[in-house]
Amino acid sequence: MQEDPVYDYPDPHPVGEKRVCPQRGSLKSISVLDRLLLTYPVWLQLSINSATALHILQREPPGTFLVRKSNTSQKKMLCVRLADESVPSFVNGLPITPPPAFSLETSAISFPDLCRLIAFYCVSRDVLPFTLELPEAIAKASSHKQLESISHMGVEFWSSQLNFRGPRNGPPPLRTRSPSELDMGAGQGALCFINPLFLQDHPAMHKRHHFKRSVKVRVSTENTSSLSPPVSPPPPPPLLAKAKVKGKNLQHLESSSSLSSLDEAEEGPERPPLTRGTSNPTVASLCLPRQSASALRKMSAAFVSFFVPGKRVARLVEDLSRDRRMAFGTLVQDFLRQQREVLKPQFLTSSVELLQGMRIFISQAKVFLLELPEDEKGSSTKALINMFMVADQTLEKALFRCVLKPLKRQIDEALHVLHERDGCSKRIAESMQRARKASPCDLFGVQVTVPDTQGIDKLRRKMSLVRRAYSPIDKLHLLLQICKLIYKAMKNNAEFGADDFLPALSYVIVQCNMPELSVEVEYMMELLDTSWLTGEGGYYLTSVYASLSFIQSLPEAVAPTALTQEVRESLKNWSHRRRTDNKSHKDLLQQVVFQDGECSLMKTLQWKAGTSAETLAQLCAVKFGVNQPEEYSLYWRRDGELEPLPPTAYIQDLQSLGTTSAPFIYQCSGPDMKSRKLTRGGALDLSAEAS
Amino acid sequence: MAAGGPGSKTYSFKVVLLGEGCVGKTSLVLRYCENKFNDKHITTLQASFLTKKLNITGKRVNLAIWDTAGQERFHALGPIYYRDSNGAILVYDITDEDSFQKVKNWVKELRKMLGNEISLCIVGNKIDLEKERHVSVEEAEGYADSVGAKHYHTSAKLNKGIEELFLDLCKRMMETAQAEERLRGNGASTAAPGRRGVQIIDDEPRAATAAGGCCSSG
Numbered sequence: 016m017q018e019d020p021v022y023d024y025p026d027p028h029p030v031g032e033k034r035v036c037p038q039r040g041s042l043k044s045i046s047v048l049d050r051l052l053l054t055y056p057v058w059l060q061l062s063i064n065s066a067t068a069l070h071i072l073q074r075e076p077p078g079t080f081l082v083r084k085s086n087t088s089q090k091k092m093l094c095v096r097l098a099d100e101s102v103p104s105f106v107n108g109l110p111i112t113p114p115p116a117f118s119l120e121t122s123a124i125s126f127p128d129l130c131r132l133i134a135f136y137c138v139s140r141d142v143l144p145f146t147l148e149l150p151e152a153i154a155k156a157s158s159h160k161q162l163e164s165i166s167h168m169g170v171e172f173w174s175s176q177l178n179f180r181g182p183r184n185g186p187p188p189l190r191t192r193s194p195s196e197l198d199m200g201a202g203q204g205a206l207c208f209i210n211p212l213f214l215q216d217h218p219a220m221h222k223r224h225h226f227k228r229s230v231k232v233r234v235s236t237e238n239t240s241s242l243s244p245p246v247s248p249p250p251p252p253p254l255l256a257k258a259k260v261k262g263k264n265l266q267h268l269e270s271s272s273s274l275s276s277l278d279e280a281e282e283g284p285e286r287p288p289l290t291r292g293t294s295n296p297t298v299a300s301l302c303l304p305r306q307s308a309s310a311l312r313k314m315s316a317a318f319v320s321f322f323v324p325g326k327r328v329a330r331l332v333e334d335l336s337r338d339r340r341m342a343f344g345t346l347v348q349d350f351l352r353q354q355r356e357v358l359k360p361q362f363l364t365s366s367v368e369l370l371q372g373m374r375i376f377i378s379q380a381k382v383f384l385l386e387l388p389e390d391e392k393g394s395s396t397k398a399l400i401n402m403f404m405v406a407d408q409t410l411e412k413a414l415f416r417c418v419l420k421p422l423k424r425q426i427d428e429a430l431h432v433l434h435e436r437d438g439c440s441k442r443i444a445e446s447m448q449r450a451r452k453a454s455p456c457d458l459f460g461v462q463v464t465v466p467d468t469q470g471i472d473k474l475r476r477k478m479s480l481v482r483r484a485y486s487p488i489d490k491l492h493l494l495l496q497i498c499k500l501i502y503k504a505m506k507n508n509a510e511f512g513a514d515d516f517l518p519a520l521s522y523v524i525v526q527c528n529m530p531e532l533s534v535e536v537e538y539m540m541e542l543l544d545t546s547w548l549t550g551e552g553g554y555y556l557t558s559v560y561a562s563l564s565f566i567q568s569l570p571e572a573v574a575p576t577a578l579t580q581e582v583r584e585s586l587k588n589w590s591h592r593r594r595t596d597n598k599s600h601k602d603l604l605q606q607v608v609f610q611d612g613e614c615s616l617m618k619t620l621q622w623k624a625g626t627s628a629e630t631l632a633q634l635c636a637v638k639f640g641v642n643q644p645e646e647y648s649l650y651w652r653r654d655g656e657l658e659p660l661p662p663t664a665y666i667q668d669l670q671s672l673g674t675t676s677a678p679f680i681y682q683c684s685g686p687d688m689k690s691r692k693l694t695r696g697g698a699l700d701l702s703a704e705a706s
Numbered sequence: 707m708a709a710g711g712p713g714s715k716t717y718s719f720k721v722v723l724l725g726e727g728c729v730g731k732t733s734l735v736l737r738y739c740e741n742k743f744n745d746k747h748i749t750t751l752q753a754s755f756l757t758k759k760l761n762i763t764g765k766r767v768n769l770a771i772w773d774t775a776g777q778e779r780f781h782a783l784g785p786i787y788y789r790d791s792n793g794a795i796l797v798y799d800i801t802d803e804d805s806f807q808k809v810k811n812w813v814k815e816l817r818k819m820l821g822n823e824i825s826l827c828i829v830g831n832k833i834d835l836e837k838e839r840h841v842s843v844e845e846a847e848g849y850a851d852s853v854g855a856k857h858y859h860t861s862a863k864l865n866k867g868i869e870e871l872f873l874d875l876c877k878r879m880m881e882t883a884q885a886e887e888r889l890r891g892n893g894a895s896t897a898a899p900g901r902r903g904v905q906i907i908d909d910e911p912r913a914a915t916a917a918g919g920c921c922s923s924g
Contacts, residue, residue: 510752512752512754514773516775549770557786
């Protein structure tokens with residue numbers, strides 16, 4: 016442990032009994048994390064029962080592991096092979112707590128995803144009797160190809176020839192790899208992340224508090240697979256050693272680094288596609304004390320890689336969304352192009368309609384992404400989704416990035432124009448002004464301490480950050496920060512309910528004098544998925560909305576009144592939309608390939624729920640500009656054969672027949688119809704067009 | 707249910723807390739949530755929005771409790787808060803006849819706006835001040851009965867009747883949700899959130915906003 020203090024190993028063992036470390040030599044370029052990622056079909060066996068797990072692990076050396084799902088508790092279990100003489104069994108099953116933070120139930124350390132958890136326990140024991148061991152074939156594989164072929168075997172791997180096993184009756188490897196084995200400073204080798212953000216206060220932590228003091232940070236610098244995380248330059252470790260890793264700062268950091276949309280929103284919308292391996296994520300360090308800002312910024316760049324599951328997915332989705340050769344790319348790019356037109360002032364109708372259109376598209380695109388056929392490169396996205404059990408939230412974020420970010424400027428302008436036009440902006444600005452004149456404390460019946468001038472300034476700055484973010488999720492986080500600051504100002508350690516909070520919030524809103532806040536609230540309410548609106552964020556968003564309504568209903572509100580008719584109406588509509596939201600998702604975004612002679616063209620069309628295939632065919636005729644629609648029909652692939660699509664078929668019929676999301680073919684139905692050998696959309700060289 | 711076994715579903719309910727200022731809404735809900743306070747919340751130890759996780763007959767229930775401002779001037783904001791609620795707790799002070807009147811107004815409004823699908827609880831708080839009671843037990847219980855609500859007596863101060871109140875409410879909301887599920891024909895594929903935001907989610911629901919963006923802005 017006399018090495019660099021940054022590397023802190025909780026299980027120091029004599030380096031003496033070293034084996035040949037599988038991570039050395041030419042193999043070092045594949046990190047443990049990547050090995051795990053590439054071979055998860057081998058070790059992630061959610062469907063097997065405990066008997067099968069025992070059976071598999073029985074023949075393996077101690078330290079070998081599997082992850083399965085318990086039928087009784089529905090929890091994932093890490094099953095570790097112990098020494099033969101272990102009681103009560105030679106296999107120990109440890110429950111893994113479910114997302115958002117993965118951890119072994121007995122441990123205080125949690126991880127953002129399962130893979131990271133396993134990778135960690137491959138190098139560190141923590142609560143385990145010893146570290147996890149990858150099967151030798153996986154640990155020694157020297158190329159991605161090898162790993163992939165292992166991966167293809169899935170559970171078969173365990174019983175295959177490839178799985179040569181080490182000496183079975185040897186002493187359990189009660190050792191961990193030493194720091195020198197792990198990494199020799201070149202930024203390569205075994206990889207271990209401990210995310211201090213996920214460290215929790217826990218009795219067990221006190222035993223291992225040295226864990227907390229110095230945090231081991233390794234950033235992968237290799238760029239070996241498509242699954243590699245976006246690479247950021249490895250931070251100089253000494254910086255981290257110096258930085259005080261305290262909960263508070265980290266929380267702070269987290270709150271800023273997760274608001275990536277702030278920085279990104281400032282980039283030009285035409286930013287070239289990301290090239291993996293060269294990006295250098297920078298992170299806004301909001302409201303940090305100036306002197307520490309730069310250090311923390313560097314540090315946060317390192318931490319960005321801790322958010323890899325989300326980031327990876329986001330990047331993958333973003334890359335996909337830009338690639339017009341891919342169905343998903345076509346879909347998103349067409350939508351963006353269409354929106355750029357629609358968002359021009361002369362075409363604008365209502366803000367709700369505009370935002371709702373975006374919301375529906377995002378929901379549909381999400382469904383589309385999840386149903387991508389395997390060969391559409393979607394496979395890697397799918398693998399990631401499976402791997403990290405990616406939360407819906409992550410996909411949602413990724414889609415906001417693909418759709419809202421490029422349109423940020425236009426959307427802002429459009430909303431501005433619309434609210435100027437309908438007089439909303441003016442009304443709210445005037446109400447705020449009136450309220451400010453009429454001594455807001457009395458107006459709202461404020462009974463608590465409210466933020467002073469400085470406090471208000473700070474809050475106003477936060478509000479302008481809300482405006483800068485493109486992601487409604489980031490906006491919501493900022494809004495929560497604003498609410499927290501208001502609570503903080505209330506002081507005296509009491510616990511405040513809405514009786515105290517709402518007046519204080521209204522006071523702050525009026526004092527900050529930022530009428531644009533109402534546009535932001537609308538943006539969040541319309542674009543956030545319902546799941547966001549039922550939690551804490553939803554509550555405080557509702558409070559801001561309520562507060563803005565109240566301010567607008569003044570001065571009549573001095574006497575008890577009802578809400579303005581307008582607010583009531585919009586509430587009703589909003590509720591109604593939310594309820595019908597799910598139905599509208601049932602529309603299908605269907606790709607159709609138009610085959611006419613040598614020409615082929617693909618479009619993505621919306622097949623509305625409740626309409627028949629015939630209607631879709633009519634739509635095709637229009638979209639592809641066919642003169643004799645009666646001569647053309649829709650075809651689909653079923654069991655590899657091209658069959659006519661029954662004109663009376665509905666979406667649900669298709670789904671019950673178990674179709675894939677392969678494109679339909681729209682072509683001449685005459686007798687000379689050539690049954691071409693059609694490949695799937697992704698492989699076709701198509702000049703897709705906006706539909 | 708058979709495949710997933712009991713406990714594979716999580717119910718998420720929204721409960722709105724209504725009642726005049728000073729009737730003790732806040733203390734009531736704080737009392738209920740204080741033992742297992744969810745420290746992941748951003749606004750730690752504030753009582754406007756609280757959550758509670760329960761396990762009722764093997765089913766996980768997540769309660770989100772939305773407090774409202776009870777002052778008369780904010781009365782009109784009610785609908786903004788109570789829409790999509792699965793349950794409402796209407797609190798009055800047994801020593802204050804007026805506050806009971808307010809509860810009656812709320813009941814009328816809720817029934818009108820949300821119909822019978824919202825589970826209503828009328829709660830007479832401050833029974834530690836029994837001597838100063840101004841609302842008779844018979845009147846209160848009779849009224850509750852007449853509007854299809856349940857009546858409870860509580861004391862936030864003495865921690866009386868509170869567990870019972872919430873447990874009972876949860877059970878009723880579960881019944882409503884299950885009835886709704888049956889209505890939808892148990893279609894597993896259409897497990898979309900039902901009306902009024904009853905969400906039936908497999909596995910743990912995410913800690914929504916709280917987990918992601920904890921802030922401790924200074």
